[in-house]
Amino acid sequence: MKRFLVQFFAGLIGLLLLIGAFVVIVDPFYHYHDATAGTTEYMYTQVYQTPGAALHFKYDSAIVGTSMTENFRASWYEEQGMDLVKLCFAGARSRDIATVYEKVFASGNDVKRVITDLNEYQLTSDPKSRYTELPAYLYNDFLPDDVQYIWNRDVFTAAILRTLEAIRGKQPDNDLAYTWTDPELFSVEKMERNYRATLDEYAEGFTDAHSEVGRLAADLEACRLNLENLTEYVAGHPEVQFDFFFPPYSIVYWERIRLSGCLHILDVYRAAAEQLMDYENVRVFFFMDETGWITDLDEYRDECHHSQLYNRYIYEAMEQGTHQLTAENVDEVFRNFHDYVEQFSYDLFWDKAYAVRGLHPTVTR
Numbered sequence: 001m002k003r004f005l006v007q008f009f010a011g012l013i014g015l016l017l018l019i020g021a022f023v024v025i026v027d028p029f030y031h032y033h034d035a036t037a038g039t040t041e042y043m044y045t046q047v048y049q050t051p052g053a054a055l056h057f058k059y060d061s062a063i064v065g066t067s068m069t070e071n072f073r074a075s076w077y078e079e080q081g082m083d084l085v086k087l088c089f090a091g092a093r094s095r096d097i098a099t100v101y102e103k104v105f106a107s108g109n110d111v112k113r114v115i116t117d118l119n120e121y122q123l124t125s126d127p128k129s130r131y132t133e134l135p136a137y138l139y140n141d142f143l144p145d146d147v148q149y150i151w152n153r154d155v156f157t158a159a160i161l162r163t164l165e166a167i168r169g170k171q172p173d174n175d176l177a178y179t180w181t182d183p184e185l186f187s188v189e190k191m192e193r194n195y196r197a198t199l200d201e202y203a204e205g206f207t208d209a210h211s212e213v214g215r216l217a218a219d220l221e222a223c224r225l226n227l228e229n230l231t232e233y234v235a236g237h238p239e240v241q242f243d244f245f246f247p248p249y250s251i252v253y254w255e256r257i258r259l260s261g262c263l264h265i266l267d268v269y270r271a272a273a274e275q276l277m278d279y280e281n282v283r284v285f286f287f288m289d290e291t292g293w294i295t296d297l298d299e300y301r302d303e304c305h306h307s308q309l310y311n312r313y314i315y316e317a318m319e320q321g322t323h324q325l326t327a328e329n330v331d332e333v334f335r336n337f338h339d340y341v342e343q344f345s346y347d348l349f350w351d352k353a354y355a356v357r358g359l360h361p362t363v364t365r
Contacts, residue, residue, distance in 0.1 A: 016151065019156060022159060023151075023152075024150060026162055027052075028049075029052050029155060029158070030055075030057070031051075031052045031138055031149055033056055034056045037163065037166065039163065039165065039171065040166075040172075041174050042171065043086065043174060043177040043178065044172075044177065046089050046178070047134060050088075050089055050100060050103075051100070051103050053087060054100055054103035054107060055106060055107050056107070057085050057107075058083065059083045059084060060083045060084075060110055061083065061085075061113040061114070062085050062086075062087055062104050062111065062113075062115070063084065063087060063088070063114075063115045063116075064101060064104065064114055064115070064116050065088060065092070066089060066091060066117055067088065068117045068247045068305065070086075070090070070178040071178075071180065071307070071311040072314075073175050073176070074086055075175045076312065076315050082112075086178065088178050089131070091132070092122070092131055093129050093130055093131050094122050094123075094125075094127060094227070095129065095229055096130050097116060097122070097230060098229040098230055099139065101230070105233065105236075111237070111240055113240065113243065114241070114242050114243070116230070116243070118244050118245065118246050118269075119247065119304075120265055120268075123219070123227070123272055124219045124222050124223060124226075124268060125226070126222070127228070137149050179308065181308050185301040186299055186300060186307055187297070188298050190301075191252060191303075192350060195252050195256075195303060199255055199259060202255075202259035215264060219264065220268060223268050227276065234279050234282060235279065237281075238280070238281050239281075241281055241283070242276075242279070242281055242282045243283045243284075243285065244276055244283070245285035245314060246269060246273075246285070246288050248288055248290045248306060248314075249294065250295075250303050250304065250306070251344065252297065252303040254341045254344070255346045258342065266334055266338050269288070269334070270330065270334045274330065277326075283318075283321075283324055285314075285317065286324075287310075287317070287323055289336065291340060293306070293310060295349065
């Protein structure tokens with residue numbers, strides 16, 4: 001009996017060591033190294049793969065952003081000679097973005113450029129908050145807790161799948177990582193079905209804009225603190241070009257903002273832009289006032305998330321240096337867009353015949 005127990009536990013330990021070695025070698029979440037064992041780089045689970053990819057992939061540029069950056073493609077940047085990694089983190093708060101920045105600058109790569117989107121919840125939430133609890137064993141350097149990774153059923157399964165893909169020679173295209181381009185996701189009919197009733201409820205409880213004063217002060221302070229999470233890295237890496245951009249939310253978002261008495265968010269966006277523009281290695285781009293886009297609901301899956309067509313345009317505009325906010329144009333840009341949002345004929349807009357792309361001329365700089 002004793003001999004049997006010794007053999008049993010020796011076999012069990014041997015099996016566990018074999019499993020552990022297999023996971024470490026394949027390393028599907030890139031915790032220890034880049035893709036190996038015949039596998040290729042492929043990102044599909046943001047919270048779990050992002051820290052390893054940021055540390056171990058080879059790149060000179062990075063998109064570190066929320067779900068609003070998921071539809072960018074690294075191959076677009078390769079056209080300009082960049083070697084870019086997409087480190088998306090849906091729902092990321094400023095603290096989450098800062099955590100990814102930390103990994104990027106600890107990677108040893110000669111990083112030249114970092115691109116990040118700026119959104120309402122990033123600027124106005126608690127600067128100490130995170131979107132979700134992070135798996136500490138993937139984000140820290142404490143080796144003992146790596147047992148949660150090495151002997152993890154889901155990680156083991158992922159390692160097997162990646163190995164089978166390598167054997168079959170049918171590995172996923174990392175250029176398509178995180179993208180969502182199914183035409184069924186986008187339509188004005190879907191937007192009306194999902195948002196019309198909600199917006200009507202907002203209209204019934206309309207809040208006078210004067211009540212925004214108190215919220216503005218609180219949101220401005222939150223904005224300042226949230227940006228400090230990011231500017232720590234901006235200031236610490238003056239050799240790196242940081243490009244921040246405000247995505248083009250749909251007119252449905254702005255109708256909700258107006259009806260809920262929250263137009264002060266434009267003052268928050270402006271404060272964020274001005275705080276960032278103080279740094280010589282920062283460019284800030286503003287796409288919210290693309291009125292020909294934001295009124296075309298056939299290009300939106302919800303009030304904020306747009307199709308890849310717009311991501312491509314944003315990429316091209318930033319490469320060409322257009323839509324950039326400067327000390328000379330920031331007043332006019334925000335004033336004009338505030339007037340546009342406040343005066344827009346929202347009731348007429350919901351006539352489907354009215355919601356056509358290009359109806360409103362694009363704001364010019």
